[in-house]
Amino acid sequence: MIARPALPAPVRPDVGASTAHRYGTATLVVALGTACALLWVTIANDLATRGLRINEMIGRRQDLTMQRAGARVALGIASDPRRLAERAVQLGYGPPDDVAIVIATVDDGATFAPQPFADVPDADSPLALWLAGVQHGDARVRPWYAQLMAIDGWQAQPQAAAP
Amino acid sequence: MSRAVPARQSRLQVLALGTTLVVALLGARVAVLGLARSDAPPAGGNALAAQRGALWDRDGVVLATESYDRYDVTVDTATLSDASSAAGALAGILGLDPLEVAALLAQPTGRWVNLAWRATPEMAAAIDGLGLVGVATAPRQSRVYPLGDLTGHVTGFVDLDIQGHSGVEGFYHDELMGFAGRRPGTYRTDPLAYVPPRDGADLVLTIDVDLQAAARAALAKEIADQGAEGGTVIVLDPMTGALLASVSLPDYDPNRYSAFAAEPRRFIDPAVGSIFPPGSVIKPFTLAAGIDAGLLSTGTTYNDTSPYRFGGIQVVNPDRTSHGVVTMHEMLRLSLNVGAAHVAGTLGPERFHAALAAFGFGSPTGIDLAGEVDGMLYAPSDDGWSEAYWALSSFGQGMTATPLQVAAAMATLANDGRRMVPHVVSARIGPDGIAQPVPPRMAAQVVSPATAQTMRRLLADIVASKLTEAAVPGYGVAGKTGTSEVPSRFDPSDNETIASFCGFLPADAPRAVIFVKVDRPQEDTTGIHVAAPLFRAVAEAAVQTLDIAPRAGIAMLGGAP
Numbered sequence: 001m002i003a004r005p006a007l008p009a010p011v012r013p014d015v016g017a018s019t020a021h022r023y024g025t026a027t028l029v030v031a032l033g034t035a036c037a038l039l040w041v042t043i044a045n046d047l048a049t050r051g052l053r054i055n056e057m058i059g060r061r062q063d064l065t066m067q068r069a070g071a072r073v074a075l076g077i078a079s080d081p082r083r084l085a086e087r088a089v090q091l092g093y094g095p096p097d098d099v100a101i102v103i104a105t106v107d108d109g110a111t112f113a114p115q116p117f118a119d120v121p122d123a124d125s126p127l128a129l130w131l132a133g134v135q136h137g138d139a140r141v142r143p144w145y146a147q148l149m150a151i152d153g154w155q156a157q158p159q160a161a162a163p
Numbered sequence: 164m165s166r167a168v169p170a171r172q173s174r175l176q177v178l179a180l181g182t183t184l185v186v187a188l189l190g191a192r193v194a195v196l197g198l199a200r201s202d203a204p205p206a207g208g209n210a211l212a213a214q215r216g217a218l219w220d221r222d223g224v225v226l227a228t229e230s231y232d233r234y235d236v237t238v239d240t241a242t243l244s245d246a247s248s249a250a251g252a253l254a255g256i257l258g259l260d261p262l263e264v265a266a267l268l269a270q271p272t273g274r275w276v277n278l279a280w281r282a283t284p285e286m287a288a289a290i291d292g293l294g295l296v297g298v299a300t301a302p303r304q305s306r307v308y309p310l311g312d313l314t315g316h317v318t319g320f321v322d323l324d325i326q327g328h329s330g331v332e333g334f335y336h337d338e339l340m341g342f343a344g345r346r347p348g349t350y351r352t353d354p355l356a357y358v359p360p361r362d363g364a365d366l367v368l369t370i371d372v373d374l375q376a377a378a379r380a381a382l383a384k385e386i387a388d389q390g391a392e393g394g395t396v397i398v399l400d401p402m403t404g405a406l407l408a409s410v411s412l413p414d415y416d417p418n419r420y421s422a423f424a425a426e427p428r429r430f431i432d433p434a435v436g437s438i439f440p441p442g443s444v445i446k447p448f449t450l451a452a453g454i455d456a457g458l459l460s461t462g463t464t465y466n467d468t469s470p471y472r473f474g475g476i477q478v479v480n481p482d483r484t485s486h487g488v489v490t491m492h493e494m495l496r497l498s499l500n501v502g503a504a505h506v507a508g509t510l511g512p513e514r515f516h517a518a519l520a521a522f523g524f525g526s527p528t529g530i531d532l533a534g535e536v537d538g539m540l541y542a543p544s545d546d547g548w549s550e551a552y553w554a555l556s557s558f559g560q561g562m563t564a565t566p567l568q569v570a571a572a573m574a575t576l577a578n579d580g581r582r583m584v585p586h587v588v589s590a591r592i593g594p595d596g597i598a599q600p601v602p603p604r605m606a607a608q609v610v611s612p613a614t615a616q617t618m619r620r621l622l623a624d625i626v627a628s629k630l631t632e633a634a635v636p637g638y639g640v641a642g643k644t645g646t647s648e649v650p651s652r653f654d655p656s657d658n659e660t661i662a663s664f665c666g667f668l669p670a671d672a673p674r675a676v677i678f679v680k681v682d683r684p685q686e687d688t689t690g691i692h693v694a695a696p697l698f699r700a701v702a703e704a705a706v707q708t709l710d711i712a713p714r715a716g717i718a719m720l721g722g723a724p
Contacts, residue, residue, distance in 0.1 A: 037188075069228060072228040072309075073309055075225055076226070076308075079224040080310050081375075
């Protein structure tokens, strides 16, 4: 066998001190660039997220605005005095033109402000209860203390004698 | 040296990893932006519409507000894939001609084509259900007046371009409109580009819709009963000048203003925008001017001879008779033209003109409603002035005025001679929800409080002794009728009348000044028979809605003059 001559050992680049320094610089530059890019991405993403969030809130505001507008329109229609008058007539109350004015006087001659009342549509209505006395009873209203004293059992009772 | 190699490889690996991460993050951001970019901006661009302010009555009833129950249908022709099939589907839903829609989409004038601007919610839902790329529906901002024609003349209306016309909408357009904003950038991702819209201010009006409704019903009944052409009712608070009710018929529904396009005069509010010869309702101001100048008193007498030659014309009394020696009190009670001319003659032309001008005649009252006119009151310095104007104006025929001018002048007498500027807005509510009241403004002290009180006493006596048609049981009422003549619509050689009444109650502590006018009544023609009953109907409604306690009038004023 013919012995093959030994191959020369591969030449490794001789990394000197200056080359190592360049690598270090390059590494630092890339790291800085990466950091800057990351910072930029973070800020840009944050801004974009804020913008999109604002846009979402704009949409939400518009939804609420539309709901409010619908409620206002419904409220306005329901508050129309002509509709209310019509509804009152349907419920059995008299039309405004037929509303009577009662001026009730108390014992000392003072005059109450006029109170309108309608025809009593329903005996169960609190309004009917209040009006019944005015409409069918005495127009002269007794003072409150006279009414109070008229209640059974309210009259002052003599104290029972001590045993 | 051999240990340096793995260290370098490690650093390179870290660098590669970092770079990969950065690239991945950048790619992710690009993807996010790409997704956002795919959400194409609407046809309206980036503008954010501001809310137009609402209108409220004094008790919080909504008179005008925004609505979003109509939709715009817009097609982005750049992204629409199949125009012909889309045209057929859209036309079917919107009730349009498919061929016209197809032609519109095939040859658009721009990228965006607006197919409809008042589509119903059902139509919009059906179109959204088609899922067509490039077809968008968006709610459209429009104005709604829930009470319709009840407050049409006061509110005015807003057109399709959100431009206010007439009434409050016209006068306060800029304040109601607000300022539009901008979305956060074209792709919704730039918060620095975001400009929030500033909504318009809400306005609280002085109008009371209950009184408004009662006044409108009473006016409509009177017009129908008298076969009249139209009429006006105004209710003012004399202390502040607040307009509590203003009704004129015929009116219009601001929700359907386009239906009245053939009658543009409908959009003029007769209360402030139409003039008429006020007639005898002017006489109290003529007499007040004479008393305030110290030239007359209620007991001053003159010899009433009709006809009376004055100012180059023959002045005759309404009853065509002479009344001999009468006092000024009696002159006003009988509404004698000759007596009014005597007062004007005593004052002289300059002083008489200045007195009526001080009451507000001949110039706008300054109310915050669009379309107010100034009426005509000829001054001696005007070209073409003649003494006839001096004579005729003394009893309201040689001049013209708006109904509001007459009401404001009567409010001056009711308010101890202080003329307040009529106004219809009592408060502004800004977007921050804070209400700013609008304080009443006084225009001038026209006559002394003593003169005003004397006139109130005279006017109360007139109602109590002569104009019982205007009397309201339990209340002292003061007022004066007016019957002015205008050329007939049917026979130019004949005359028709405008019957009016202006008064206030309670006479001693006025809370409401009421002016009523009925145009060209056919059944009866005089203010006493046409306008006075209408006044009473409105006054009875005012008593209830404004909670005015009963007060006798004359006795509290110190007896009859």
